[in-house]
Amino acid sequence: MLKVSQRTEYALRAVVELALRYGPGRVPAREIAEAQGIPLRFLEQQLSVLHKAGLVESFRGAGGGCRLARDPSTIRVSEVVDVMEGPFYPMYCLDPTDHTCFQDGRCGLQELWVDVHSAIRDVFERTTVAALALRHRRMAPDNPVWSPEDLFRPAGAN
Amino acid sequence: MLKVSQRTEYALRAVVELALRYGPGRVPAREIAEAQGIPLRFLEQQLSVLHKAGLVESFRGAGGGCRLARDPSTIRVSEVVDVMEGPFYPMYCLDPTDHTCFQDGRCGLQELWVDVHSAIRDVFERTTVAALALRHRRMAPDNPVWSPEDLFRPAGAN
DNA sequence: GGTGAATCCTACCATTGCAGTATAATTTCT
DNA sequence: AGAAATTATACTGCAATGGTAGGATTCACC
Numbered sequence: 535m536l537k538v539s540q541r542t543e544y545a546l547r548a549v550v551e552l553a554l555r556y557g558p559g560r561v562p563a564r565e566i567a568e569a570q571g572i573p574l575r576f577l578e579q580q581l582s583v584l585h586k587a588g589l590v591e592s593f594r595g596a597g598g599g600c601r602l603a604r605d606p607s608t609i610r611v612s613e614v615v616d617v618m619e620g621p622f623y624p625m626y627c628l629d630p631t632d633h634t635c636f637q638d639g640r641c642g643l644q645e646l647w648v649d650v651h652s653a654i655r656d657v658f659e660r661t662t663v664a665a666l667a668l669r670h671r672r673m674a675p676d677n678p679v680w681s682p683e684d685l686f687r688p689a690g691a692n
Numbered sequence: 693m694l695k696v697s698q699r700t701e702y703a704l705r706a707v708v709e710l711a712l713r714y715g716p717g718r719v720p721a722r723e724i725a726e727a728q729g730i731p732l733r734f735l736e737q738q739l740s741v742l743h744k745a746g747l748v749e750s751f752r753g754a755g756g757g758c759r760l761a762r763d764p765s766t767i768r769v770s771e772v773v774d775v776m777e778g779p780f781y782p783m784y785c786l787d788p789t790d791h792t793c794f795q796d797g798r799c800g801l802q803e804l805w806v807d808v809h810s811a812i813r814d815v816f817e818r819t820t821v822a823a824l825a826l827r828h829r830r831m832a833p834d835n836p837v838w839s840p841e842d843l844f845r846p847a848g849a850n
Numbered sequence: 851g852g853t854g855a856a857t858c859c860t861a862c863c864a865t866t867g868c869a870g871t872a873t874a875a876t877t878t879c880t
Numbered sequence: 881a882g883a884a885a886t887t888a889t890a891c892t893g894c895a896a897t898g899g900t901a902g903g904a905t906t907c908a909c910c
Contacts, residue, residue, distance in 0.1 A: 595878025
């Protein structure tokens, strides 16, 4: 109950990794998978979703990879979540297209679910990907970090 | 994703119904099921859970039924949710007994899930069953209501 | 003491969503 | 040509969920 899907967690981790390495360079999915401990083939699917939604740019072929389409500080967690999950409702009766509830909006519980929904949404909207990346850097400072000052490295190192 | 289970919705509806009819009388599950549109046999199971947790009293046999163990204004939604779902975590890494995450607490995302968790919990803790019942009465005034001040009315006036 | 109304207990089942794997096609750089 | 990468699609195993089923037990009342 009230669980976030692993897909979304992976997508967020991928986006955070891309934020940590934000710059003109391209990051292949394999490196994201290794850095974040995500099954590669599974990650590829989620990256594809993020790409179709315009959150990440991707380049095929050798030397290809992904990068964030916008600055991490302008990407809200809610965008990533929306892309991965579509419109979410803690209870089906909030779905305007759903009318299986026999009370259909006349129910006193609906307001509760609206409250839950906005509370969650609020967290997602006030948190940016840049903030997540910052937290990550603080909590795992031993992780490799490709910040702007590390951008010029020998080719092949991405 | 982030869905509330139907079980919990039913349990809350049942508790609201019991709150609307709070008093010395006993309400059989069948009446709750009819009033709230819940499959009877399924509801019985959830009522049993609520009973074991001490939230409702129940009486077997003819003339039996259930009633709330305490005044609805003293029962928080969080209690009902906890009873129905046990400890809930929006992401498994918040579960202190779970260590499947290879970063295990060193992850920048954990704070996000903590925020989500507390936001949801906050809603559940600040809402009482009495408040839900009041909303229900407002939204569906044509529903039968057995509140203390309505106990002595001409039959069929509801 | 029998009968019917009610809770209680346990097992079962069908569906669904989720996590992950597999296979292969396509693009691109060298 | 060949390696490296994304893209597309299909499939599988598993667990949770929502609900059903059958019966056992308890109790009031005639």
